Amino acid sequence: MKAEVKNIDLEIDQMEYVGCSGISYEEKSAPTNSFNSSVENEVVSREKRIATLKDSKRETLIKINKIDNALETLEPRDLDIIKLRYFDKLNNRLIGIRLELTEEWICTLKAIVINKLSTLINI
Numbered sequence: 001m002k003a004e005v006k007n008i009d010l011e012i013d014q015m016e017y018v019g020c021s022g023i024s025y026e027e028k029s030a031p032t033n034s035f036n037s038s039v040e041n042e043v044v045s046r047e048k049r050i051a052t053l054k055d056s057k058r059e060t061l062i063k064i065n066k067i068d069n070a071l072e073t074l075e076p077r078d079l080d081i082i083k084l085r086y087f088d089k090l091n092n093r094l095i096g097i098r099l100e101l102t103e104e105w106i107c108t109l110k111a112i113v114i115n116k117l118s119t120l121i122n123i
Helices: 002-017 038-072 076-087 092-099 102-120
Strands: none
Touching: 002 038, 038 102, 076 092, 076 102, 092 102
């Protein structure tokens, strides 16, 4: 999720940096009674896209904060199980060896912790 926030920031920076370009005459343009120009339309479109990206970034940051807050409520052993399983990508057998618990008990504890986290995060 943190990488998603960085990507959104990069996209916003790119959109703010790229300016309007000149008109090309590859295709014949027809006269119109429109009161707005293509430059105005491009600026409005870019501003809407930037606003959408900022909203998406805000929502992602809220999710990250919810997850961090939920992880802070865990007991040290429960936090170790989650970190080893989901961040370090270890299987239940290896986690059991490290924490000196059985594989079955790790599976049970993991389910309890996940249920606890899901109620706290509520994403």
